[in-house]
Amino acid sequence: MNRFSKKDEKDNVATALVDLGKNKAAHIYLSNGERLTNVQSNEMIPHGNKIALNDINNGDKIYKYGEVIGICTEDIKKGDLVHVHNVKSLTVDIPKEFKKEIMRQIKIMQEEGEANEL
Amino acid sequence: MNFKGYRREDGSIGIRNKTLIIAVDECCDGIARNISEKVKDSVVLTNSYTCMLGGNEETFNQMIAVGKNPNVGGVLVIAMGCGSILPEQIAEPIAKIGKPVDILTCQKNGGTRRTIETGIQKLKTISEEINKTPREDVSIAELIVGVKCGGSDTSSGMASNPSAGNAIDKLIDAGGIGIGGELFELQGCQENLRKRAVSEEVFNKIDSLIEAEKSRWSVEGTNVETMSIGNSVGGLTTIEEKSLGALYKMGTKPIKDILEINKDFIDKPKESGFYLSETTMLCGGAGVNFASLGAQMVLWTSGAAGFNNPIIPVIRISGNEDLFNDDMDIDARGIMDGSDTVDNVGNNIIKKIVEIANGEKTQLEDIGSATLTLYQKDQRLEQLLGSCKNK
Numbered sequence: 342m343n344r345f346s347k348k349d350e351k352d353n354v355a356t357a358l359v360d361l362g363k364n365k366a367a368h369i370y371l372s373n374g375e376r377l378t379n380v381q382s383n384e385m386i387p388h389g390n391k392i393a394l395n396d397i398n399n400g401d402k403i404y405k406y407g408e409v410i411g412i413c414t415e416d417i418k419k420g421d422l423v424h425v426h427n428v429k430s431l432t433v434d435i436p437k438e439f440k441k442e443i444m445r446q447i448k449i450m451q452e453e454g455e456a457n458e459l
Numbered sequence: 460m461n462f463k464g465y466r467r468e469d470g471s472i473g474i475r476n477k478t479l480i481i482a483v484d485e486c487c488d489g490i491a492r493n494i495s496e497k498v499k500d501s502v503v504l505t506n507s508y509t510c511m512l513g514g515n516e517e518t519f520n521q522m523i524a525v526g527k528n529p530n531v532g533g534v535l536v537i538a539m540g541c542g543s544i545l546p547e548q549i550a551e552p553i554a555k556i557g558k559p560v561d562i563l564t565c566q567k568n569g570g571t572r573r574t575i576e577t578g579i580q581k582l583k584t585i586s587e588e589i590n591k592t593p594r595e596d597v598s599i600a601e602l603i604v605g606v607k608c609g610g611s612d613t614s615s616g617m618a619s620n621p622s623a624g625n626a627i628d629k630l631i632d633a634g635g636i637g638i639g640g641e642l643f644e645l646q647g648c649q650e651n652l653r654k655r656a657v658s659e660e661v662f663n664k665i666d667s668l669i670e671a672e673k674s675r676w677s678v679e680g681t682n683v684e685t686m687s688i689g690n691s692v693g694g695l696t697t698i699e700e701k702s703l704g705a706l707y708k709m710g711t712k713p714i715k716d717i718l719e720i721n722k723d724f725i726d727k728p729k730e731s732g733f734y735l736s737e738t739t740m741l742c743g744g745a746g747v748n749f750a751s752l753g754a755q756m757v758l759w760t761s762g763a764a765g766f767n768n769p770i771i772p773v774i775r776i777s778g779n780e781d782l783f784n785d786d787m788d789i790d791a792r793g794i795m796d797g798s799d800t801v802d803n804v805g806n807n808i809i810k811k812i813v814e815i816a817n818g819e820k821t822q823l824e825d826i827g828s829a830t831l832t833l834y835q836k837d838q839r840l841e842q843l844l845g846s847c848k849n850k
Binding site: 344346348356357358370372374387388389390391403405406408409410411423424425428429430431432433434435439442443446447450 | 612613614616617646647650651677685686688691692693694695696697698699700703704795796797801
């Protein structure tokens with residue numbers, strides 16, 4: 342089961358409880374166990390990372406736990422990976438070079454994930 | 460719910476009956492450890508900073524407060540004899556609340572070998588005296604439980620932290636006290652904390668202590684890690700996301716006050732409810748901070764490994780499928796795949812709290828205990844930061 346957790350009604354992201362490949366259906370669950378409609382992934386979403394539940398525009402707020410966890414820095418499509426490359430903190434943001442390294446490591450995880458699916 | 464605890468002279472309830480050796484300077488650390496090896500259930504607290512008093516009053520206050528912790532039955536204070544901190548200064552306030560306390564100075568006692576011999580005799584005498592303390596039936600309303608996280612990943616915010624928070628809420632419903640800390644990691648949670656604080660005054664105090672902690676750690680020209688690369692590769696995007704997940708372990712009850720740990724005093728919680736505190740985010744120092752606030756136990760949420768403390772037992776909670784091992788006391792993994800609920804794991808934690816209070820050991824108690832680290836806010840740095848702010 343491709344289980345994803347949406348923590349609050351207000352949230353525009355859900356967290357992956359599995360490694361999900363590209364073009365796969367993410368099964369979105371609320372904390373009370375209720376299952377919502379699926380979201381198709383545009384790229385691999387590694388375990389623990391977040392998928393966009395709808396289109397999010399540059400400058401929009403990102404909600405998780407029903408609270409603002411950051412601000413969108415480039416347009417995000419429904420089904421995209423939501424992370425440091427397209428979101429920044431409103432208090433202390435991660436330095437650019439660290440963001441590059443984080444995304445490099447995630448890219449490797451994504452490539453390994455794709456290789457596994459062949 | 461009741462457990463069998465040790466009632467101390469000052470009315471507080473211990474869940475362990477330890478003897479504590481306080482080495483007021485690092486030079487007598489080896490002497491303290493040699494004595495401790497020969498006396499069962501004894502623990503060593505060493506001041507490794509300095510043997511000088513000026514500027515280190517916060518450490519001095521903590522040594523006294525740990526001696527007063529209800530899990531400590533009696534205390535032996537030792538000093539080399541050439542430093543500024545006199546053992547009497549530590550021993551007297553602890554003796555005042557009715558605990559058996561003795562002192563020993565290496566220089567006055569004929570050197571290291573004789574001090575070890577005399578120390579073993581003195582500590583054995585204290586140990587025999589406190590072993591007469593009976594365990595009596597008391598309510599879990601007597602419990603003060605600290606809550607702390609470490610090695611956070613996505614499962615912390617979703618499974619182990621909400622479970623710890625659920626248990627803290629239930630403990631408070633039963634009349635107990637919960638204490639959180641890690642102010643640096645509450646950045647971005649201010650609006651949430653404003654809603655939870657019992658008054659605007661309490662919120663302002665919380666806010667100013669968070670700001671002070673921010674200024675301590677964010678000094679230009681030095682690096683500070685609010686997020687490790689590992690945190691982010693694991694899926695945490697911003698400090699807000701990490702902090703909000705961390706806040707779950709502190710439950711949902713109103714925040715009664717924030718307990719200060721400083722050079723002038725150490726606060727104590729006064730009545731049932733939830734309190735924030737100046738307990739550091741650094742795990743070793745946090746153990747001693749919690750002990751100095753009077754906590755008898757700590758809930759620790761994580762992936763795995765980490766935090767232990769020889770005075771106040773640590774209950775470990777993990778929901779991480781990959782890292783879970785037999786160091787853990789509570790299994791929260793089922794929450795991640797939907798086969799278990801936060802409420803059920805919360806009930807398991809409460810059950811475990813009562814068992815541990817009753818004398819049962821945690822998975823790692825007495826195995827590979829961590830050092831009791833005395834962490835303090837350096838008074839010299841505090842002054843410098845203060846002068847920076849005034850410019």
